[in-house]
Amino acid sequence: MNKRILKVLTKREILSGVYGINVYFLIFLSCIMASIFFYTFLDTMKNGIITGTPMLTTFIFSVIPLSGLYFGISAVTSIAKERSEKTIEVLFYGPVSEENYILEKYINKMFLYCYFLSFVIIFFVLSEKFMNFGLGTNFLKVCFLSILIVSCAVSFGIFLSTLAPSENMSIVILIGFYVCMGSLLILESMLGLPTHGNINIIQNMFLKIVHLSRRIDPIHYFSLGMSSISDGGKELLDFKLFKTSVDKYVLSVLESTIYSAIMMVASIISMKIKGVK
Amino acid sequence: MITLKDVTKKYGKFTAVDNLNLEIEEGDSFGFLGPNGAGKTTTILMAVGILRPTYGEIKVFDKDIRREIEIKKRIGVVSEQQYLYNDMTAFEYLNFFAELYDVDSDRVNEILDYMRLSDVKNKLLKEYSKGMRQKISVARAVLHDPDILILDEPAYGLDPKGVKEVRDLILTEKKKGKTIFISSHILTEIEKVCDNVGIIDKGKLVFEGKMDELKRKVSGGRRIYIELYKITKKIADNLKKLSFVQDISIEENIIQITTEEDKRKEISKIITESGGIIIGMHEESVSLEDAFLKVIENE
Numbered sequence: 001m002n003k004r005i006l007k008v009l010t011k012r013e014i015l016s017g018v019y020g021i022n023v024y025f026l027i028f029l030s031c032i033m034a035s036i037f038f039y040t041f042l043d044t045m046k047n048g049i050i051t052g053t054p055m056l057t058t059f060i061f062s063v064i065p066l067s068g069l070y071f072g073i074s075a076v077t078s079i080a081k082e083r084s085e086k087t088i089e090v091l092f093y094g095p096v097s098e099e100n101y102i103l104e105k106y107i108n109k110m111f112l113y114c115y116f117l118s119f120v121i122i123f124f125v126l127s128e129k130f131m132n133f134g135l136g137t138n139f140l141k142v143c144f145l146s147i148l149i150v151s152c153a154v155s156f157g158i159f160l161s162t163l164a165p166s167e168n169m170s171i172v173i174l175i176g177f178y179v180c181m182g183s184l185l186i187l188e189s190m191l192g193l194p195t196h197g198n199i200n201i202i203q204n205m206f207l208k209i210v211h212l213s214r215r216i217d218p219i220h221y222f223s224l225g226m227s228s229i230s231d232g233g234k235e236l237l238d239f240k241l242f243k244t245s246v247d248k249y250v251l252s253v254l255e256s257t258i259y260s261a262i263m264m265v266a267s268i269i270s271m272k273i274k275g276v277k
Numbered sequence: 278m279i280t281l282k283d284v285t286k287k288y289g290k291f292t293a294v295d296n297l298n299l300e301i302e303e304g305d306s307f308g309f310l311g312p313n314g315a316g317k318t319t320t321i322l323m324a325v326g327i328l329r330p331t332y333g334e335i336k337v338f339d340k341d342i343r344r345e346i347e348i349k350k351r352i353g354v355v356s357e358q359q360y361l362y363n364d365m366t367a368f369e370y371l372n373f374f375a376e377l378y379d380v381d382s383d384r385v386n387e388i389l390d391y392m393r394l395s396d397v398k399n400k401l402l403k404e405y406s407k408g409m410r411q412k413i414s415v416a417r418a419v420l421h422d423p424d425i426l427i428l429d430e431p432a433y434g435l436d437p438k439g440v441k442e443v444r445d446l447i448l449t450e451k452k453k454g455k456t457i458f459i460s461s462h463i464l465t466e467i468e469k470v471c472d473n474v475g476i477i478d479k480g481k482l483v484f485e486g487k488m489d490e491l492k493r494k495v496s497g498g499r500r501i502y503i504e505l506y507k508i509t510k511k512i513a514d515n516l517k518k519l520s521f522v523q524d525i526s527i528e529e530n531i532i533q534i535t536t537e538e539d540k541r542k543e544i545s546k547i548i549t550e551s552g553g554i555i556i557g558m559h560e561e562s563v564s565l566e567d568a569f570l571k572v573i574e575n576e
Contacts, residue, residue: 008376016364086360090417093325093354094377095346276327 001099006107009091009100013108023112026070027119033062034120038127054133055124056142060226063120064146068153071113072218073174075157078105079271080170088276098271102158106264109154110147117143141249145225148256152218155263162270181217184210221259225252278303278425278456279324284333286319286480293319295480297333301473303424306457308471308488310464310569316480317460318357321429324458325354337425350378353418355428359410363403367394367413370402371420378421388416392442407434415443419450426450428459432466444469468565476572484572491568498523498535500561501544505530506554515551516544530556 017023037058079101082088091101121143128135160177164170188210214220228248279301286294294316301307311317322328323335326342326349335341338348362370371385389395392412402410411434418426426447432440440463447470451457461467467474474491476484484491493499505512508530516534517525521543524535534544541558548555 004379005377008373011376012362012373016362020364086356086358087362089322089327089356090354090360091377092327093349093352093356094374095349096377097346275329277322 001097001103002095005096006100006104009096009104010107013104014111017108017112018115023116026067027116030063030066030120031123033066034058034123034127037062038131041133042131053136053138055128055135055139059124059139059142064149064222067113067116067146068150068222071109071150072153072157073171075105075109075154076160076170076174077167078109078158079161080164081167083164083276084166092276098268102264102267102271105158106154110151113147113150117146145252148253149218149222149225151260152221152256155260155267156218159263159267159270162267162274181214184213218259221252221256224255225249228252278305278338279458280336281320281324282334284320284323284330284335286316286323286328287331292480294323297477297482299475299482299485301456301458303456304454305473306451306471307459308467308474309458309460309477310467310474311477312573315477317477318429320477321427321460325352325427350421351424353421353423353426355414355418355431357429357433359407359414361402361410361413363401366399366401367405368398370413371416374417374420380421384420388420391446392416408436408439411435412439412443415446419446423455425456425458428457430461431459432461432463440466464565464569474565476569478573488565491572492565494568498537499539501534501536501541502559502561503532503534503544503548503555504557505532505548506556508532509552512548512551512553515547519543519547
């Protein structure tokens, strides 16, 4: 892998992203959504109802799904789009390797997410000054977790993109994947029902397969991280729970990182096998 | 320099390139001809490492281009269509490739000047006409001063002035001793630029050799027409006696002679010695287009 080439490729994509309109539109949309959440919280507070963590809830339910969806889709279409436009071909006429290309796509998306996140954090900090909701350490934890979640979504998206021959096909693959995941979820709940006799062995085997296959889904790692944070809310009261939540958080970070790394390696292999055409 | 050995490319049951053997030496200017869908672009894409051959071996500078990508720095490629980043200006685009190939940015301005695109270098590429976009593609291909130039339809979409500019650029590169591999539908352009040609049809190489050789092959030798003031029996007999004459026909005061090599000097000497007066002499030249069509028809 050539570091200079990686730098040149990344610079071009980052500049294209930073000077483009999409990331700013996403920031705007996230802020609008967050404002709606804040307004609802303020409204409930006026009525004397105190809700737990408005900042955290807003971030989790507005910023993360929106950005995860955007960066996931943009990763899924990234390589496929270049394949459709055939600009990828011109790059590979030159000394660009599959490793350089895949890594550049990942770095670019992650940089843009951090760029987006910095704007969103500024918005949240400013909002907090006006509304006194309180940010707390969990907010920072969630922010860091969101980077890992987006990393999972991006690396998975890039992998799917290496399989797609065109932009439209990449979206079809993504939808197809989530249809399969949904079916697995239904299958899992069906197989989880108590049954009798020999069928239990087959049932258990299926359940294991279903559990394993769900690990491919990047959303799985988000729920894992979130459960650690929700446990962490009670950490001051119970040391055991605190330890469990920290363990869960670290495990979530570790699993997300490993997942991203595996997806990146899979993308490079897929790209080498499938080629740029 | 570029070697294709028993190269085959299959897409399912369809064979795009069938057992192709080709060798292009350093400094060669090779014209690659063939009808639409003959396998020209597939061959080019395999030669530059974009496509993997189903069977066979491709070597560029005696190395496998798919494994040793550093050698791609020594190759410049123009594709059939212009695949540009439309959100960039011409300068930004060429500068990006200059950085990729580790070339000084002064070279970008130099090449933009040469291509007469300096005035519009800050215009977005999406605003460029087809011809201008093709010029940018050619500029990108020669930006890093490559040793091999692989051009797939380089004159595509260009106006006559643009065609001449690109041709001049290719000829300049040829004079510098660069290896040129060019595929084009404009056969007159190939004729002006290339010394060697290869004709591919239905994935198979049906001819490979010198341009003259191809023309001779289709015309059945060199055909020389001599117009005389008067044709006497002595002149005709003396010409028929010549060992290098393959065929001779006389019609009024014109003699048509077929030879293997250029023997115009010897013929004119014999005619003069036999008392004939030559009014005119010319060799029938077969155009590359005629030769190409004849080869394809025969196949």
